[in-house]
Amino acid sequence: MEQTSTAIGLMSGTSMDGIDVALLRTDGDTVVERGPAGGFAYDAGFRDRLKQGLVDATAMTQRDQRPGSLSKLENDLTLRHAEAVAAFLQQNGLSSADIDVIGFHGQTVLHRPDDALTVQIGDGPLLARQTGIDVVWDMRANDLENGGQGAPLIPAYHAALARGAADTHGLVAPVVFVNIGGISNVTFIGAGDTLVAFDSGPGNTLIDQWVEAHAGIPYDQGGMIASEGSILPALAERYLSNSFFTATKRRSLDRNDFAPPQGRDADLADGARTLAHVTAAAILKSAGHLPERPATYIVCGGGRLNPVIMGDLASLAKQDGAAVLAAEAVGLNGDSMEAEAWAYLAVRALRQLPLTYPGTTGVRQPVSGGKHAAKPRIG
Incomplete structure (x- = not known):
């Protein structure tokens, strides 16, 4: 060893x-x-x-x-x-x-x-x-x-965590890790540790930009603003009809790839509520590009602390027969997972083990x- x-x-x-x-x-x-x-x-x-x-x-x-x-x-x-x-x-x-x-x-x-x-x-x-x-x-x-997208890098760590969680918590496979940071990304762990991963859409970045511009606060803590609003279907569809979700080739996102709404598009609460729905719905839309329908979603990142996002994600996943769990429900730390991954990847790098794979970033071979x-x- x-x-x-x-x-x-x-x-x-x-x-x-x-x-x-x-x-x-x-x-x-x-x-x-x-x-x-x-x-x-x-x-x-x-x-x-x-x-x-x-x-x-x-x-x-x-x-x-x-x-x-x-x-x-x-x-x-x-x-x-x-x-x-x-x-x-x-x-x-x-x-x-x-x-x-x-x-x-x-x-x-x-x-x-x-x-x-x-x-x-x-x-x-x-x-x-x-x-x-x-x-x-x-x-x-x-x-x-080497021809990759440069993101996401965390899937190698997700695979290691999935092995442990499956042993201790009896998770129903296939398992997908969802990280809801500024941008959301998904990691699918299939049979034989098959890894498929990609950015799934805007995460918290649109909500953060919206509430900062219109309420002067950096983020919607606990989804309190969104919980007072209603989903505006036309505004949500403007985001969810983006060609990113239907393109056959998955690509990684920059926070500027999706712009926040204009002030005339919604009031504060309805805008936050709609963007929370977009965050959840984008994950499920992008999951359609996975090789199998997920059975379990494990959610980490700051977005898991927004109950409006989590409620929408659980409701949409249930329609597909899948369960949604916060990272803590399987003994993980949803706040520190990305930092943990960077520690794990540093050791992999020193050992010259692959950080990325064709199925995670589109790189030509594991590098x-x-x-x-x-x-x-x-x-």
């Missing part, structure tokens, strides 16, 4: 609300021992800087360009990640010597898979120097260079990836 490593995963997702940190002990394959996790929120001013970074990134045509605010933003983002690692270690009575590697996602500022271009800002060598821990970062690029920054050597 391969030796296990203690890894920390760092995730800053498309919602741009903060840094998720998780500890994992793993061999990057079958052994997965989940440890503590935590979250470190960005202040409002830094979130505004990240949003400006998305605007500045639209000028990029090469991955190493850093126009406008991006160079300074990359440096400051990396330092915030280093601070999050230090705080996490202190909270859990650990030191840098206890950690073998950090899996560092960085912040996606541009994702154009059709142009083989994806950009996650984050300085791996700087993070290694600041933390005194080896860092694996930039794990999407090699997939794109590994990532860059390795070694911690400073003393003496």
